[in-house]
Amino acid sequence: MSKYEYDAVVIGGGSAGLTASGIAAGIGAKTALIEANELGGDCTWTGCIPSKALIHIAELAHQTEKAEEYGAKNSEPVNAEKAFEYVRKKRQEVFEDADDPQIFRDMGIDVIYAKASFEDAHTLILKLNETGEEKQITARYIFIATGSHAQSPPIPGLRETPHLNNESLFELTSVPKSLSIIGAGPIGVEMGQALNRLGVYVTIIDAGDRILRHDDLFLTNQLKELLEKEGLTIHLDAKINEVTSDDSGKTISAEIKGETKNIISDEILVAAGRAPNINGLNLEKAGINFSKRGIAVNDSGRTNKKNIYAIGDVAGRYQFTHMAEHMAKVAVSKAMMKIPMKFDESHIVWATYSSPEIAHLGATKSELDDKGITYETYKFPYTKVDRAVADDASEGWIVIYAKKLSGKILGASVLGKNAAELISEYALAMKNGVSLRNIADTIHPYPSYGLGARRGADQWYIKSQSPVLIKALRFIFRYNGPMPDLSDPDRIM
Numbered sequence: 077m078s079k080y081e082y083d084a085v086v087i088g089g090g091s092a093g094l095t096a097s098g099i100a101a102g103i104g105a106k107t108a109l110i111e112a113n114e115l116g117g118d119c120t121w122t123g124c125i126p127s128k129a130l131i132h133i134a135e136l137a138h139q140t141e142k143a144e145e146y147g148a149k150n151s152e153p154v155n156a157e158k159a160f161e162y163v164r165k166k167r168q169e170v171f172e173d174a175d176d177p178q179i180f181r182d183m184g185i186d187v188i189y190a191k192a193s194f195e196d197a198h199t200l201i202l203k204l205n206e207t208g209e210e211k212q213i214t215a216r217y218i219f220i221a222t223g224s225h226a227q228s229p230p231i232p233g234l235r236e237t238p239h240l241n242n243e244s245l246f247e248l249t250s251v252p253k254s255l256s257i258i259g260a261g262p263i264g265v266e267m268g269q270a271l272n273r274l275g276v277y278v279t280i281i282d283a284g285d286r287i288l289r290h291d292d293l294f295l296t297n298q299l300k301e302l303l304e305k306e307g308l309t310i311h312l313d314a315k316i317n318e319v320t321s322d323d324s325g326k327t328i329s330a331e332i333k334g335e336t337k338n339i340i341s342d343e344i345l346v347a348a349g350r351a352p353n354i355n356g357l358n359l360e361k362a363g364i365n366f367s368k369r370g371i372a373v374n375d376s377g378r379t380n381k382k383n384i385y386a387i388g389d390v391a392g393r394y395q396f397t398h399m400a401e402h403m404a405k406v407a408v409s410k411a412m413m414k415i416p417m418k419f420d421e422s423h424i425v426w427a428t429y430s431s432p433e434i435a436h437l438g439a440t441k442s443e444l445d446d447k448g449i450t451y452e453t454y455k456f457p458y459t460k461v462d463r464a465v466a467d468d469a470s471e472g473w474i475v476i477y478a479k480k481l482s483g484k485i486l487g488a489s490v491l492g493k494n495a496a497e498l499i500s501e502y503a504l505a506m507k508n509g510v511s512l513r514n515i516a517d518t519i520h521p522y523p524s525y526g527l528g529a530r531r532g533a534d535q536w537y538i539k540s541q542s543p544v545l546i547k548a549l550r551f552i553f554r555y556n557g558p559m560p561d562l563s564d565p566d567r568i569m
Contacts (some may be wrong), residue, residue: 081215089187221390223402229258257474260280264280275511278307292441316330328344350389376406434495436487457472472493478512492525498525498528
């Protein structure tokens with residue numbers, strides 16, 4: 077008999093926690109899942125699901141407006157309040173379908189609603205939500221998956237000024253006429269465009285010199301232009317001095333290009349950073365190393381305590397739902413099955429669901445340059461993706477970084493409709509050693525966006541052409557046509 081009550085205890089019922097507890101129970105481990113609020117975590121309630129539901133409604137509103145160009149009668153504008161009702165309805169549907177506690181209890185998992193804190197490396201104190209009573213449990217392995225929360229930057233007056241973040245945005249029952257967003261990252265860009273399409277005048281403000289600083293600069297510059305064309309105002313290189321509020325609205329005073337500007341709006345949305353949920357865990361009692369950035373872990377998610385792992389946002393590495401799930405799989409496999417797995421940092425993929433979408437995989441151009449890695453850049457425009465042209469969605473590019481001779485993929489970025497789907501094809505290829513030549517030689521249906529991924533790979537063949545090779549072929553086979561013009565290194569076919 078084990079000296080511990082549970083084989084595995086998971087603290088936190090978000091993406092990482094649900095995955096970890098499911099895997100643990102699936103291998104026959106006695107498992108408990110501790111959650112302080114509702115299962116589903118940030119993704120279901122305040123992140124992925126509600127934001128994508130709002131984007132969907134905004135896209136419908138945008139397409140309704142565009143339909144007038146083709147003779148369709150424009151219907152009444154989308155009711156923004158009803159849009160937020162739809163958002164809340166959809167996240168409830170996702171919860172009931174995928175996150176309901178009974179689903180996990182049916183797996184044999186003890187789902188306990190409580191706040192957890194460490195007593196030692198194997199012991200937790202639970203303060204039960206229902207009764208407020210304290211209960212002690214022990215576990216052989218403990219997985220911390222408490223996630224993260226929105227963090228407000230230290231701007232004078234911001235704390236004293238009521239403002240929105242991703243945790244309060246989707247609870248709105250009325251929509252402001254104007255909104256200032258602090259932060260030009262994924263949340264700022266996605267929500268800024270969606271709310272602008274629902275009739276809100278949106279201004280995005282960021283201290284950086286670009287939007288979406290982790291994405292390809294060539295593509296983010298194009299996306300910025302498209303957003304501004306839709307009506308968003310974007311201020312970059314902006315130093316916010318102060319935030320104030322009075323009867324006229326909420327004012328952001330900022331230095332922008334050497335000039336002081338006062339930006340007044342009905343509401344402010346802060347989309348500028350997150351912090352790990354570690355308060356109240358009493359990590360010190362278990363001797364766990366941590367900092368304000370999160371719990372320190374190795375490449376398998378293990379903390380400095382061999383039986384304790386931290387996964388998802390709380391580890392401070394990657395703030396993506398898919399990476400939280402990946403980290404959970406690696407951590408449980410390493411801890412409980414002794415499979416020597418590590419986080420796959422070479423094939424990290426992400427997407428921002430703006431319109432058009434922007435997605436990235438693997439190494440960026442700057443990372444390749446910094447490491448001195450030789451590579452070739454292959455570009456293909458959406459203007460040559462026939463399905464995109466037919467859908468009036470020809471804005472965007474496919475950009476691939478690969479080895480010149482072998483076509484081995486090192487990284488890729490896509491700006492365009494269905495970019496998140498196209499990047500998935502490159503992710504599968506890169507993970508399994510499929511080269512650009514292999515993709516180019518694979519039949520894809522026409523007309524499709526997937527064909528765009530193949531045509532991007534076709535550029536490997538195009539750039540592999542050389543005058544010497546063509547001259548040799550003409551000589552050997554006695555061809556009489558003119559020599560093709562290969563002088564433009566960026567030619568696209």
